[in-house]
Amino acid sequence: xxxxxxxxxxxxxxxxxxxxxxxxxxxxxxxxxxxxxxxxxxxxxxxxxxxxxxxxxxxxxxxxxxxxxxxxxxxxxxxxxxxxxxxxxxxxxxxxxxxxxxxxxxxxxxxxxxxxxxxxxxxxxxxxxxxxxxxxxxxxxxxxxxxxxxxxxxxxxxxxxxxxxxxxxxxxxxxxxxxxxxxxxxxxxxxxxxxxxxxxxxxxxxxxxxxxxxxxxxxxxxxxxxxxxxxxxxxxxxxxxxxxxxxxxxxxxxxxxxxxxxxxxxxxxxxxxxxxxxxxxxxxxxxxxxxxxxxxxxxxxxxxxxxxxxxxxxxxxxxxxxxxxxxxxxxxxxxxxx
Amino acid sequence: xxxxxxxxxxxxxxxxxxxxxxxxxxxxxxxxxxxxxxxxxxxxxxxxxxxxxxxxxxxxxxxxxxxxxxxxxxxxxxxxxxxxxxxxxxxxxxxxxxxxxxxxxxxxxxxxxxxxxxxxxxxxxxxxxxxxxxxxxxxxxxxxxxxxxxxxxxxxxxxxxxxxxxxxxxxxxxxxxxxxxxxxxxxxxxxxxxxxxxxxxxxxxxxxxxxxxxxxxxxxxxxxxxxxxxxxxxxxxxxxxxxxxxxxxxxxxxxxxxxxxxxxxxxxxxxxxxxxxxxxxxxxxxxxxxxxxxxxxxxxxxxxxxx
Amino acid sequence: xxxxxxxxxxxxxxxxxxxxxxxxxxxxxxxxxxxxxxxxxxxxxxxxxxxxxxxxxxxxxxxxxxxxxxxxxxxxxxxxxxxxxxxxxxxxxxxxxxxxxxxxxxxxxxxxxxxxxxxxxxxxxxxxxxxxxxxxxxxxxxxxxxxxxxxxxxxxxxxxxxxxxxxxxxxxxxxxxxxxxxxxxxxxxxxxxxxxxxxxxxxxxxxxxxxxxxxxxxxxxxxxxxxxxxxxxxxxxxxxxxxxxxxxxxxxxxxxxxxxxxxxxxxxxxxxxxxxxxxxxxxxxxxxxxxxxxxxxxxxxxxxxxxxxxxxxxxxxxxxxxxxxx
Numbered sequence: 001x002x003x004x005x006x007x008x009x010x011x012x013x014x015x016x017x018x019x020x021x022x023x024x025x026x027x028x029x030x031x032x033x034x035x036x037x038x039x040x041x042x043x044x045x046x047x048x049x050x051x052x053x054x055x056x057x058x059x060x061x062x063x064x065x066x067x068x069x070x071x072x073x074x075x076x077x078x079x080x081x082x083x084x085x086x087x088x089x090x091x092x093x094x095x096x097x098x099x100x101x102x103x104x105x106x107x108x109x110x111x112x113x114x115x116x117x118x119x120x121x122x123x124x125x126x127x128x129x130x131x132x133x134x135x136x137x138x139x140x141x142x143x144x145x146x147x148x149x150x151x152x153x154x155x156x157x158x159x160x161x162x163x164x165x166x167x168x169x170x171x172x173x174x175x176x177x178x179x180x181x182x183x184x185x186x187x188x189x190x191x192x193x194x195x196x197x198x199x200x201x202x203x204x205x206x207x208x209x210x211x212x213x214x215x216x217x218x219x220x221x222x223x224x225x226x227x228x229x230x231x232x233x234x235x236x237x238x239x240x241x242x243x244x245x246x247x248x249x250x251x252x253x254x255x256x257x258x259x260x261x262x263x264x265x266x267x268x269x270x271x272x273x274x275x276x277x278x279x280x281x282x283x284x285x286x287x288x289x290x291x292x293x294x295x296x297x298x299x300x301x302x303x304x305x306x307x308x309x310x311x312x313x314x315x316x317x318x319x320x321x322x323x324x325x326x327x328x329x330x331x332x333x334x335x336x337x338x
Numbered sequence: 339x340x341x342x343x344x345x346x347x348x349x350x351x352x353x354x355x356x357x358x359x360x361x362x363x364x365x366x367x368x369x370x371x372x373x374x375x376x377x378x379x380x381x382x383x384x385x386x387x388x389x390x391x392x393x394x395x396x397x398x399x400x401x402x403x404x405x406x407x408x409x410x411x412x413x414x415x416x417x418x419x420x421x422x423x424x425x426x427x428x429x430x431x432x433x434x435x436x437x438x439x440x441x442x443x444x445x446x447x448x449x450x451x452x453x454x455x456x457x458x459x460x461x462x463x464x465x466x467x468x469x470x471x472x473x474x475x476x477x478x479x480x481x482x483x484x485x486x487x488x489x490x491x492x493x494x495x496x497x498x499x500x501x502x503x504x505x506x507x508x509x510x511x512x513x514x515x516x517x518x519x520x521x522x523x524x525x526x527x528x529x530x531x532x533x534x535x536x537x538x539x540x541x542x543x544x545x546x547x548x549x550x551x552x553x554x555x556x557x558x559x560x561x562x563x564x565x566x567x568x569x570x571x572x573x574x575x576x577x578x579x580x581x582x583x584x585x586x587x588x589x590x591x592x593x594x595x596x597x598x599x600x601x602x603x604x605x606x607x608x609x610x611x612x613x614x615x616x617x618x619x620x621x622x623x624x625x626x627x628x629x630x631x632x633x634x635x636x637x638x639x640x641x642x643x644x645x
Numbered sequence: 646x647x648x649x650x651x652x653x654x655x656x657x658x659x660x661x662x663x664x665x666x667x668x669x670x671x672x673x674x675x676x677x678x679x680x681x682x683x684x685x686x687x688x689x690x691x692x693x694x695x696x697x698x699x700x701x702x703x704x705x706x707x708x709x710x711x712x713x714x715x716x717x718x719x720x721x722x723x724x725x726x727x728x729x730x731x732x733x734x735x736x737x738x739x740x741x742x743x744x745x746x747x748x749x750x751x752x753x754x755x756x757x758x759x760x761x762x763x764x765x766x767x768x769x770x771x772x773x774x775x776x777x778x779x780x781x782x783x784x785x786x787x788x789x790x791x792x793x794x795x796x797x798x799x800x801x802x803x804x805x806x807x808x809x810x811x812x813x814x815x816x817x818x819x820x821x822x823x824x825x826x827x828x829x830x831x832x833x834x835x836x837x838x839x840x841x842x843x844x845x846x847x848x849x850x851x852x853x854x855x856x857x858x859x860x861x862x863x864x865x866x867x868x869x870x871x872x873x874x875x876x877x878x879x880x881x882x883x884x885x886x887x888x889x890x891x892x893x894x895x896x897x898x899x900x901x902x903x904x905x906x907x908x909x910x911x912x913x914x915x916x917x918x919x920x921x922x923x924x925x926x927x928x929x930x931x932x933x934x935x936x937x938x939x940x941x942x943x944x945x946x947x948x949x950x951x952x953x954x955x956x957x958x959x960x961x962x963x964x965x966x967x968x969x970x971x
Contacts, residue, residue: 089548
């Protein structure tokens, strides 16, 4: 198993009217070949911006990568000439967007948009590219692919459109696919079908997958590893089965507890109190401290590093012990009663 | 699609009747064509009555209008008071104006879209501000002023082109008049393209196109520009009619004997058949251009469905 | 020269091609204006309305300040031309025909031997009068008819749309030539009347569009549900919100109307001597452009600056009133 993608200490800033917003503030994660990394977080946590930086499609200006390294097969994408980078983008590394209706060009047929992958990267003739586009649509199980290749995005249903997006991403059998909330815009019944398809294609093609989501339910079935993000930073990483059993960060814990569960029927649903911070006014210390049940003075002044809590597990919480084992450290009584 | 075309054609009929009738009323009811025929001399009453009968002028206005339109649709545009048939005037004038309009449209489309694209892609930067100021200035200088100034500079001062166009109006002599005619529209095309490009620049599908690894020029031309041009094409289409009307001023400045020139002469000399004939054709061209734009719109934007 | 064009455009994307391309864009962008809140004239519990926000922005916008200053200056010399040019614009000395600048006559003389400076200053009155009156007329007539059409809909709306289609079908310079060539009056009123006649449909469309938008607002629906009458809803809730786009379009239209008046005067059917008008002066200067370009320069420059000032003002007002651009 080799490391496919390694993001190290990535910083992204947005210059806006209200000042500089640190959208991504020192994020590091890695994806192994053929494995799935789920990146979890609320909107505004920087999960999508990180993905855009990896793909090299950051809106710039106002976005700007100020520091960090994004290594793909050990090669830094950030220092790569744009020409080479473009050859990677789409062909070896592809992205699935959340809202296929707006992410697909409304005035070009889906067949054309799929064929473009082959004509651009492989120099395939238009006719052959068109045939391959139909094959692709078949592969993602769009019925009557041949007839529908000439249709435009608005003529497809939401689920079918997302299949087109997936087809476009897997067209050139990339090594890495980044799926940014691929099912959020879909009906619940369709969500499962699309996720199943994605998982199946991943297995078949042995692709690495970064699944960006805020839905913990989706993650359990498909992910190998999880990275939880909050306010532009990673707060916890862990293998998927471990995190459900015992989260090592109060934020993750809060997320897990706010999932409605049948065995807790009738009880009030847990909700993390407060709101995520604005990227312009991130609280000092641990960004989560105003909302954290474990917070004490140290959390308000000292930013926690990523502690290694077990093999392959990290947590950015000073008091990860308490969270993980449900116990309190001795000598810190002030958080009691919260 | 076929049904849509037919519906649009039917919708045009009242507009066509209304517009031509309005002009007809202005020409025939407000002025006195027979008096105009005689110039300053007082017409002999008997002769005048005879002429009125010949010209169908002794009927109520709406009957005159019906009679006139009936004639037109049989291809008879009547005779100008100086004896020349209106049809032959048209045969001489229309090709010139058509050529002039084509030059103007090409100038306005090419230059306008390029400038608009450049400033739209660099919104807020120096290029953008420069282009915006330039378009404001161009819009503010009336065509007849810019026409004379450019004619003076290029035709007289620097002697680059002949100051007035020779009778045959070869294409190379029409470039300057074409630019003059296009100037104001050019500024609108630029601004419209700019707004449209700047709006679409952040669109998700443009980001998708980049994520696909397409080269920058493909992203810009095939994905961004293609979508941004939809409103621009519509504007240019509806502008065809406006340009033909605006040719009155341009043709006068550069002495081109096209539709605008003939119309102007017709109006000044109260040559009613000429005026109404030319205007009728102008209105038809205008309406057809609008229909064409509608259809083009459907081709460019598949989301528009015609029921 | 701007022309009216389209009968009915497909899609609202481009709005309509109205009595001038300028207005096309203004129209396009103005139609997207989101009517602000604040139908209720109740300054107490309304922290910042669309208008006070806009005013706040405008005062800091150099484009607005400059164009407003130019316009104030133009209005002043239109009302009191004698204040900066005491001479008589009609007092000419043929012996000085086409002479260059002389002491007290900085712009030189025209073909008739009239002082170009005096004529240029006095020419402002005709242009400003035509622009202001025609815009006021077109905005009132078009605004009222458009608002009624948008509010009541139905056959009234259909009829108005067809009528404005007819007016859009006539190229404006052409219509001006036909209509004004039979008029012999030397006052500005026939020109004003004609511009109102062909200009109102364009404003009516904008007014109709913004009333339609305002009508859908929740508070209007709520007022209706509470049993407020049509007149009350129209006056208190809808009109205040429909006014902003009309003002924007009207300001820009004012510039193009001035330009239109000059064009018609240039063609010999607009204002006529002895009225002092930039259009007339440019027309007579144009034949002498080879020998005396200065005769063209001043009136043409004055005309262009005036039109520019109004278009810039309209642009600035639109930017201030359009919350989308913030």
